[in-house]
Amino acid sequence: MDKNLEKQFRAxxxxxHFTDVQEDLLCYxxxxxxxxxxxxxxxxxxxxxxxxxVLRLANARGVPVVPRGAGSGFTGGSLPLKGGLVMAMNRxxxxxxxxxxxxxxxxxxxxxxxxxxxxxxxxxxFYPPDPASYTFSTLGGNIAENAGGMRAVxxxxxxxxxxxxxVVLPSGEIVHTGSACAKDVVGYDLTxxxxxxxxxxxxxxKAILRLLPLPEAKQTLxxxxxxxxxxxxxxxxxxxxxxxxxxxxxxxxxxxxxxEKHFGLGLPTDAEAFLLIEVDGDQAGLDRSLNRVRSVCEKxxxxxxxxxxxxxxxxxxxxxxxxxxxxxxxxxxxxxxEDIVVPRSKIPExxxxxxxxxxxxxxxxxxxxxxxxxxxxxxxMAGPAGEADLPKMKKAVVEIxxxxxxxxxxxxxxxGIGLAKQPYIGMNLDAPTLALCRLLKKTLxxxxxxxxxKMFPSVREAH
Amino acid sequence: MDKNLEKQFRAxxxxxHFTDVQEDLLCYxxxxxxxxxxxxxxxxxxxxxxxxxVLRLANARGVPVVPRGAGSGFTGGSLPLKGGLVMAMNRxxxxxxxxxxxxxxxxxxxxxxxxxxxxxxxxxxFYPPDPASYTFSTLGGNIAENAGGMRAVxxxxxxxxxxxxxVVLPSGEIVHTGSACAKDVVGYDLTxxxxxxxxxxxxxxKAILRLLPLPEAKQTLxxxxxxxxxxxxxxxxxxxxxxxxxxxxxxxxxxxxxxEKHFGLGLPTDAEAFLLIEVDGDQAGLDRSLNRVRSVCEKxxxxxxxxxxxxxxxxxxxxxxxxxxxxxxxxxxxxxxEDIVVPRSKIPExxxxxxxxxxxxxxxxxxxxxxxxxxxxxxxMAGPAGEADLPKMKKAVVEIxxxxxxxxxxxxxxxGIGLAKQPYIGMNLDAPTLALCRLLKKTLxxxxxxxxxKMFPSVREAH
Numbered sequence: 001m002d003k004n005l006e007k008q009f010r011a012x013x014x015x016x017h018f019t020d021v022q023e024d025l026l027c028y029x030x031x032x033x034x035x036x037x038x039x040x041x042x043x044x045x046x047x048x049x050x051x052x053x054v055l056r057l058a059n060a061r062g063v064p065v066v067p068r069g070a071g072s073g074f075t076g077g078s079l080p081l082k083g084g085l086v087m088a089m090n091r092x093x094x095x096x097x098x099x100x101x102x103x104x105x106x107x108x109x110x111x112x113x114x115x116x117x118x119x120x121x122x123x124x125x126f127y128p129p130d131p132a133s134y135t136f137s138t139l140g141g142n143i144a145e146n147a148g149g150m151r152a153v154x155x156x157x158x159x160x161x162x163x164x165x166x167v168v169l170p171s172g173e174i175v176h177t178g179s180a181c182a183k184d185v186v187g188y189d190l191t192x193x194x195x196x197x198x199x200x201x202x203x204x205x206k207a208i209l210r211l212l213p214l215p216e217a218k219q220t221l222x223x224x225x226x227x228x229x230x231x232x233x234x235x236x237x238x239x240x241x242x243x244x245x246x247x248x249x250x251x252x253x254x255x256x257x258x259x260e261k262h263f264g265l266g267l268p269t270d271a272e273a274f275l276l277i278e279v280d281g282d283q284a285g286l287d288r289s290l291n292r293v294r295s296v297c298e299k300x301x302x303x304x305x306x307x308x309x310x311x312x313x314x315x316x317x318x319x320x321x322x323x324x325x326x327x328x329x330x331x332x333x334x335x336x337x338e339d340i341v342v343p344r345s346k347i348p349e350x351x352x353x354x355x356x357x358x359x360x361x362x363x364x365x366x367x368x369x370x371x372x373x374x375x376x377x378x379x380x381m382a383g384p385a386g387e388a389d390l391p392k393m394k395k396a397v398v399e400i401x402x403x404x405x406x407x408x409x410x411x412x413x414x415x416g417i418g419l420a421k422q423p424y425i426g427m428n429l430d431a432p433t434l435a436l437c438r439l440l441k442k443t444l445x446x447x448x449x450x451x452x453x454k455m456f457p458s459v460r461e462a463h
Numbered sequence: 464m465d466k467n468l469e470k471q472f473r474a475x476x477x478x479x480h481f482t483d484v485q486e487d488l489l490c491y492x493x494x495x496x497x498x499x500x501x502x503x504x505x506x507x508x509x510x511x512x513x514x515x516x517v518l519r520l521a522n523a524r525g526v527p528v529v530p531r532g533a534g535s536g537f538t539g540g541s542l543p544l545k546g547g548l549v550m551a552m553n554r555x556x557x558x559x560x561x562x563x564x565x566x567x568x569x570x571x572x573x574x575x576x577x578x579x580x581x582x583x584x585x586x587x588x589f590y591p592p593d594p595a596s597y598t599f600s601t602l603g604g605n606i607a608e609n610a611g612g613m614r615a616v617x618x619x620x621x622x623x624x625x626x627x628x629x630v631v632l633p634s635g636e637i638v639h640t641g642s643a644c645a646k647d648v649v650g651y652d653l654t655x656x657x658x659x660x661x662x663x664x665x666x667x668x669k670a671i672l673r674l675l676p677l678p679e680a681k682q683t684l685x686x687x688x689x690x691x692x693x694x695x696x697x698x699x700x701x702x703x704x705x706x707x708x709x710x711x712x713x714x715x716x717x718x719x720x721x722x723e724k725h726f727g728l729g730l731p732t733d734a735e736a737f738l739l740i741e742v743d744g745d746q747a748g749l750d751r752s753l754n755r756v757r758s759v760c761e762k763x764x765x766x767x768x769x770x771x772x773x774x775x776x777x778x779x780x781x782x783x784x785x786x787x788x789x790x791x792x793x794x795x796x797x798x799x800x801e802d803i804v805v806p807r808s809k810i811p812e813x814x815x816x817x818x819x820x821x822x823x824x825x826x827x828x829x830x831x832x833x834x835x836x837x838x839x840x841x842x843x844m845a846g847p848a849g850e851a852d853l854p855k856m857k858k859a860v861v862e863i864x865x866x867x868x869x870x871x872x873x874x875x876x877x878x879g880i881g882l883a884k885q886p887y888i889g890m891n892l893d894a895p896t897l898a899l900c901r902l903l904k905k906t907l908x909x910x911x912x913x914x915x916x917k918m919f920p921s922v923r924e925a926h
Binding site: 100183190241410428439455 | 566675
């Protein structure tokens, strides 16, 4: 970037909010993937007008701009692949309004999700989306990726809670989508076009979020099974009986073993499948739901069913669930963390195919995740050979994607496409549908300045 | 249309599924507005390939095409304003799949909403969206308009139940948005772009819908109040206590009077506001919810609270609610039926402003609707002067829209923009946002063949 142009960007945000010092740039070069790309500068706009001015100038001069929240994404969405500017949204960190009468909030994108959840809970309200990263990821990042989480089975994902957005387009124009109203059919639904667009269509500077009353009570139950089929049948039968738990998670035998080995939480290591189920709602109905869930588990041959009645016990169980990912990290440095999703009833078949792939390549593949909504975190790991297993791991991932598609599933349920999955997007989107996505990108960002190189495979790769 | 072109369209769908006979055309010239526009021909495609071929040809030759469901819309969405072809979707009338394991269905667009609801209920499932037209409107029409209904306060609107679509673009390209999966972040969320697009962006030929388990039980309570403020405070307090009823409807004094006069259902005619509340859920929690609702009503000075325990009593109450619209039709031939929406807490102020407008112009304005979600059906009627009141009525509508916007509301909550509200769309959408909507229309339909003249004011009107 030439010095004069840099000076102009610096002038827009102020010298205190602009850096091109190498040590600073390094801090904005990474995300939760292991890849790293250096930006040419990082700026921290302080207002929507500054965001607009930066984009207008970048658009005129063809400078790539990559919006960034906490940088905790798994697919490279916030990596400055083509250099240019990282637009760090850190200063947009206010909860502007929590409206208890209308169950809505107005937030800025850099608010950390857990902080927002805590704030609404103090006034008896509830913001359900809970990606695993919720203690550090931001609402803006969650919106950009349409983040999911454990409660999706009952409560849906981020897009189900976004009523409206203030978005700055690549042109610098500021648009306002949706509203605080519960119903709104004025014009096209632009809100959801931006939710999940991975920072490629616009920069969110404000969001109106829908809230729910905080459920009166919740309880957690765990059940272990000697095989995955029995666990999967249990899941189907719970939902089939009209009970929709707030969360319905599973760990496979290998995940259980990994957690136990590294954290020693007292989980059953002889089981091949472990279900973690939280029911929430009115106190009156809760015991009944819990008993019904328990009886379905027992009917399907659970080895052991435990109800965690005290908060401490519940926290312990959820700590185990959240410990899976760190525990796997300890097993091998080489790990591909996929998040396929299949219709819930296809989970047993999917797990079976994953096991076949693991055996075929002789590498560990460990699965856990959201049994209730079919979203499985598949961790393809290196065996004792370490780095030398990487080619096998890549082949295994493709085979797993193929099996996913064969079972009417999708290659990403909540992590997004970003950089990591773009070679595979055509496995889910047929040519006209992918062409429509590209056309929308080209229409909103004709100079391809906003998060360039993401989501869509380059033309060379696509052919 | 020249005879040769007509012959080509006829050849695509077959002679039995094409008509240009005047008597037939008349049947496809109207909707629930009082306006009428004759198409040049009506065709009834029988497959997605035929829809594609028709659009491809129409696009090449610049022939307007207006997709049509039941033609029951209130804003002119299905009127063939510019002539051309009506594409009647009647033959797409199959429920292709009801998947009880994964709580999804696959439907064609001409399935009548009530018929679909009944079909899923027989297997213990629930499709919540319930526009007032549900006994005759179609799922495709509901999707095109993003139809709402009474259950939106708890269950949301049509878009909240559409997981995926097969859509034919104006170019004839067939795209597939979304999937049956509960989570899906592969590519942009195209589904919601088409939901509520009023047949201006594409023709839906298939939809994947999300279902819920059918709630175990429901109960209905009614409460009358001597003033609207007390009723509105009751609504706020119910939700404030964390109870979200399945429906939370209100009638003002004039609606009550009109229903009583024409149907004699025994409603209290001395009340100024009447609430109709349905709670649903597990039997265990239901009585408690109902008692809590009742005590909130009593605390806020309800004149009378009645619980309808038997199905017959419940049906009677909902019959009263559904009788409002026909009862108003009997009062005057001249009626403008608006469906503004405001944040729930603004309802009392909105009702007050509506009353001021009624007094100012000396015409009856009758309000009823969805207190739970802030969506008010405002019926601006002619007084004894009849037709001569029309100019006053139009002014009153604009004043009501202005008040709506001042209270952070929207000019349409569920009816759409269509023809009826396009002059006012700029009251809600600022210039860049409206420009983005227009840009999307132009991108997807560069020759403006699909439902032309809808949603967006013509450039002349806009200036």
